[in-house]
Amino acid sequence: MPAVPDSYESLYLHFPFCESKCHYCDFYSLGREKTKEGDASFFEKAMIQEIHLRGKAGAFAPIMKTIFLGGGTPSMTEPASMERIFSALFQYTSIDEKTEWTMEANPSSIELAQFKRYRALGINRVSMGVQSLNAEHLIKLGRVHNPEAAFIALDALFQAGFTNVSTDLLCGVPGQSIEDLESHIAALTERPISHLSIYLLTLPPHHFMYKSLPSDEEQLKHLLFIDERMKAKGFEHYEISNFAKEGRRAEHNLVYWKGGSYLGFGPSAHSYHHGKKARFKNFSSLHAYGKSLIDQSTLPVEWTENLNSEQISLEKWMLALRLSEGFPKEWVKTDIQRNRVELFLKESLLEPHPTLKNHLRATARGFTLSDHLIKALAQ
Ligand code: SF4
Known part of the structure; x- marks a missing residue:
């Protein structure tokens, strides 16, 4: 089903x-x-x-x-x-x-x-x-x-x-x-x-x-x-x-x-809905969490956030650069991105994926400097 x-x-x-x-x-x-x-x-x-x-x-x-x-x-x-x-x-x-x-x-x-x-x-x-x-x-x-x-x-x-x-x-x-x-x-x-x-x-x-x-x-x-x-x-x-x-x-x-949906339960738990591009979070207090559910029969959601296009792009790069699958070359669209990718390839921070055609990925050294790569490529 x-x-x-x-x-x-x-x-x-x-x-x-x-x-x-x-x-x-x-x-x-x-x-x-x-x-x-x-x-x-x-x-x-x-x-x-x-x-x-x-x-x-x-x-x-x-x-x-x-x-x-x-x-x-x-x-x-x-x-x-x-x-x-x-x-x-x-x-x-x-x-x-x-x-x-x-x-x-x-x-x-x-x-x-x-x-x-x-x-x-x-x-x-x-x-x-x-x-x-x-x-x-x-x-x-x-x-x-x-x-x-x-x-x-x-x-x-x-x-x-x-x-x-x-x-x-x-x-x-x-x-x-x-x-x-x-x-x-x-x-x-x-x-x-x-x-x-x-x-x-x-x-x-x-x-x-x-x-x-x-x-x-x-x-x-x-x-x-x-x-x-x-x-x-x-x-x-x-x-x-x-x-x-x-x-x-x-x-x-x-x-x-991979940016999939998950639903969190319990105090401080986060959730994410992929289709709605929305995040939400429960109260980070056992007392507030329980009070909302037991006394008020209300979901204990402290805040909800709808991601804007900038956040979505940042997330996309963040997720891709932390996994060994990397990202497809089509993601590299602007001249700035192209120049940076070239530089990172030269510096051995990125490498062509050995089996996924047209994919680039972070090397072991690139993984350790992923914050730097994300900031540079998420344009
Ligand atoms: S207090 Fe220690 S064991 Fe408990 S969640 Fe934090 S790191 Fe884990």
């Missing part, structure tokens, strides 16, 4: 609770010290209500292509609570064998029995936040796990029956060396992970670690090392910060990167 027009095939559900707040985190998440008894059930009730309001308005396609449970730390939500949330959702939609259903998890909240229940529910992919395997760096970042806990958690995921497991690392951590990155990559890829995300640590200028961040030159060296090492381990560098084994790209994230 074709998807109902105007309905969504990709969902993001934001779970706002965490063990404690990491020092670099800018997501909407509440550490245990910021939560009180009853918050988890208040959140569950609100999210179920949000699902019903959206469901009654026909927001769900009959079959979901991707579902992503992010946060926060969704793995802190009891499997029974997760089951209640999804039995509400499955009154309106369903999944099939092609649905990618991902849950983010942290090593400190991964237990075998619990993950067997998530697996039985239908979750078929886990993205685990390792961030570092250096005990000192983990403390510096404010993470609550140690390297041993990360390995125990990873092994529990495989034992629970997950065959599509991604891990996250951070690079650009103050004091991190190439040897650290080398040993982290070696240790993780020794296990049967199918995907690895390596994000560059970025901090605002007032942050206490800002002055200790590595120089641009050092970062570039590290990013190029990661590219080379991950390719040698058999992973495709398909997006600026993401590497996948064949057939294991993150389908949900590809919806974001």
